[in-house]
Amino acid sequence: MSELTGRNQPSADEPVTHHGPPGGGAGRVLLAAAIVLLLVAVAGGTTWWMYTREPAPTTNTATTVKPSTPPACPGVKLRVAAAPEIAPIVRAAAKRLDDSPADPCDLITVVAEEPGNTVAAAAKPDVWIPSSSAWLNIANAGGAAFAAQGKPMAYSPIMLAAPTAVTDSLSKAGRTSWAQLTGAVAAGRIVSVTMPDARTSTVGLLSVHGVNAAMARTTPDSGIAQLRALTLRSRLKEASADPAKVIAKIAEQWNTNGVVYDVGVFPVVEQQLKAYQRGKHTVQLKGAYPADGLVQADYPFAVAKNNQDVELTAQLRAAITRSSLVQAGFRPAPMPDALPLPAQPGDLLTPATMWSEYKSLATQVLLLIDASGSMNQKIEAPGGRSLTRAALLRESGRFAADLFSEDTTVGMWYFGQPTPTSPAHREIVPYGPITEQVDGSKTRRDALVKAMDTYRAAENSGTPLYQTVLDGVAEMREKVAPGTVTLVVVLTDGEDGESTFKMTQQQFMAKLAGEQDPSRPVPIIAVGYGPDVDMKALNDMSAATGGKAFPATNPADLSSAIAKAFLAAHAPR
Structure with missing residues (x-):
């Protein structure tokens, strides 16, 4: 010190x-003036500290002589x-x-x-x-x-604490990870997770920083990292739980009625956990340090x-x-492997605000996949690879399927017209909850992954892009409901043509505008593949519905586009 x-x-x-105070007795304020000041303070005592002062202790010993008039x-x-x-x-x-x-x-x-x-x-x-x-x-x-x-x-590092059996399932040698916790929660292996308010509590603020840093290690795309961090946020049992009160409740409920408080995992400073562990409690709590995003209070x-x-x-x-x-x-020195904190306040507050004001919305998505002949054209991908647009889209789909949260309802259509009598599109994965079983024992998420693995574009097939978008938007508009975000995601090279459903862009935009319903919005997220993709057409249709269009040059671009769309939907207003 x-x-x-x-x-x-x-x-x-x-x-x-x-x-x-300086000056001793001679320098003190006169008694009469002090009484006046005291009366003024009592009469107008609205300052915060006057309501929180503890009474001064009185001492009665043989050596203490009280003056007849208090100073x-x-x-x-x-x-x-x-x-x-x-x-x-x-x-x-x-x-x-x-x-x-x-x-x-x-x-x-x-x-x-x-x-x-x-x-x-x-x-x-x-x-x-x-x-x-x-x-x-x-x-x-x-x-x-x-x-x-x-x-x-x-100093005091932040730990993930839980009853011993829970902690042992997540940790090894006193270490765990935010990524491991997120995966366990998503898979239903953890009963619950609580965190403090990130806008008022240090444990909350720094834990959000740790979670985001951990997820940034899993992907170079900041949008995907944010979305993965919000996977944990979306599954919190409580997002404003005081760790000290959580600890007290565990001890109190057990001691009074023998029922263990339903606590899963919660972050807490090491000092508070140590204080609990020193007590004689039936419910033993154990902590582990999140190695992929270690943060500490100072x-x-x-x-x-x-x-x-x-x-x-x-x-x-x-x-x-x-x-x-x-x-x-408390620790007298910091842990050497703790994350450094950003110098700019906004770098901490922005993700903390997003976390605290996160809106839990069920997501409804219809994927429209271009299976026309133009998707078989080869393009040059990053790293000098030469592959077809369909191959790039196929790799993209594998990434994107993992992004959908457990509360997502999703379906998939392919669109293309190999013969003049073929429909504009066909259903590949029926619409429904992503966790629901389809095709026997497979979940809908598994069905999406399988459909993307086996996806192939038909040779000499026309591209009824505009008609498929109109049909998809009309389909999803009927599903819009309060507390949901409803999206149409289009994966294409962006050109409508060579089909019996062909129309000009002007005709398409007029029809799209005529079918808009502000009370039931269905934004279009369009992802364009290839160097000659018609991004103007994709931008126009997305902008008209409140969505956004993105060019795709590598497999992660689709995941990035979906992540950005989801983040925008869940962002504080």
Whole structure:
């Protein structure tokens, strides 16, 4: 802990005795004036700290002589806000200063609150000890003025905690991963997962950062990574659960009625988990560090620019000793493999806001796959490969099938006209829930993968693109319902022609516009394959429906397009 200069400066691990405000008795405010100030404070006491002060303890010993008239106190001189888990240590240090026999006044008040609440409050403390230095940047970006004094006072990595049997199923040698947790939740192997509010809690904010960093390791596409992160978000039992209250509920419910609280996995700082483990609880909790996105809380001692009592602040800083923090379960040094935090507040807040305001919407998708002869034309793919558009689309489909969440309802059509009497399109995978069994024991997701593996474009087949899009939009419009996002996804080279259903783009756009219903929107996501794809036609049809068009030059482009469409649908409004 860095040394600080100040009056009567103690050593780093010794309690501090505070001797009152500068000037001693001669410098105190006159009694009458103090009473007036006290009455004013009581009458107008709307400031946050006056409602949170603890009463000063009274001491009755043989050596204590109470004056007949109590001395006047100048009131609180130092207002401190601290993260809930470190607040007891800070309060104990403040109490030692306030309980000095030489000064009966309570000069320090300590409020325990989550950092996001401190940021949002109009009145800011003189000293702030949040659970992450990231909050200082966030607060200062909003107009506050806090400066950290020296290095953080303590550290505590964030762990994934659960009853022992659950943790053991997810971890090895005390390590697990966000990706493993997400997979287990998606497969139904985990009962539930809860997380704190990412906008107010450090555990929530940093956990979201860890999840996104972990998913970024699985793909170079940022949209796909975000969508994979939201897979976990979409399956949370609760997205604003306080870990301390979760822990308390586990212990309380077991002790009162013998029923184990239905807890699956939840993130928590190591210090809080250690505190629980030291207790004698029937339900044993165990934690593991997510190796693919390890994040940690740190506890800076930050001072407001308008702090008026530098000496008292220095005494408080010194009174919070390293030994008291270690004894409480905090680490004196950071874990070396923890993720660095972004310097820009927005890089943390943007994904946190998306996470917190995520709208749980069932997704309805109709896939329209171009099976016409033009899809057999060869193109040059990244890496110098030469392959047909159909082959590129086939690889794309394998990627995309994994993106659909468990609450997706989906169907697939092929479109193409090999003979003049052929229909414009045919159903390949019947529309229904993606988890539902089709073709015997296979799920609809498996059927999609199989259909894409066996997909081939027919030679000399016309391309009834426009008619298929009109039919697909009309089909899905009947399925639009509140709480759903309904999409038509078109995979094509973008040219309508050589079929009995051929029409001009002007005719098509007029029909598409005439069938729009603002109360039942069906956006078109169009993905175009090939260097000569008619992106104007695809952009026009997508824009007319509130969708978007994307060119595809590699297999991941389809997944990226679907990810972006889903993210837009679930984004905060």
